[in-house]
Amino acid sequence: MRKYLNRYGDKFTFSLDENGDILWEGNFEYCTITMPNDYREAHRVYLLDNCFSDHCLSFEDFKNAIHEYDDVKKEYKMGLKYVKLVTSRTDKIDCVDPSGGPYIGVGANMQTFGFKDFIVEDFERIKTGYKIITKKCEYCGKAGETHKMSCPTQKIQINL
Numbered sequence: 001m002r003k004y005l006n007r008y009g010d011k012f013t014f015s016l017d018e019n020g021d022i023l024w025e026g027n028f029e030y031c032t033i034t035m036p037n038d039y040r041e042a043h044r045v046y047l048l049d050n051c052f053s054d055h056c057l058s059f060e061d062f063k064n065a066i067h068e069y070d071d072v073k074k075e076y077k078m079g080l081k082y083v084k085l086v087t088s089r090t091d092k093i094d095c096v097d098p099s100g101g102p103y104i105g106v107g108a109n110m111q112t113f114g115f116k117d118f119i120v121e122d123f124e125r126i127k128t129g130y131k132i133i134t135k136k137c138e139y140c141g142k143a144g145e146t147h148k149m150s151c152p153t154q155k156i157q158i159n160l
């Protein structure tokens with residue numbers, strides 16, 4: 001278990017569970033969480049509007065293009081229509097930010113807290129705080145930079 005004192009002197013602990021996820025416990029009374037934007041409805045409408053066009057933006061490209069703003073015309077390049085359809089997801093947490101820190105977001109490396117190459121993939125609210133769901137190896141399911149002996153990525157490394 002790793003201990004962490006934030007700038008207000010609040011104590012947080014991080015402990016690894018048997019699945020390779022990290023339990024982040026402490027006082028989350030004053031805590032901001034953000035949820036990612038939900039572009040699904042906006043993209044669906046966009047596809048309907050453009051169904052006869054042969055160069056529709058993919059979901060990933062659409063997410064960026066929708067925010068492009070024309071500073072001269074003072075308007076969204078794709079129009080306000082789609083921007084208005086972007087909502088906030090309520091089923092997914094993007095980052096957790098207790099008052100006084102630490103700020104931890106999806107994609108962060110937990111190395112700072114003593115978990116080398118454990119990458120944050122998701123958060124789950126638990127009674128005592130948050131469970132940080134970490135990115136797992138797609139072959140053996142292990143988190144961080146470790147792999148099972150039987151993992152094909154290990155064999156590739158040995159053969160090199």
Ligand SMILES: [Zn+2]
Binds near residue numbers: 138146
């Ligand atoms: Zn592996």
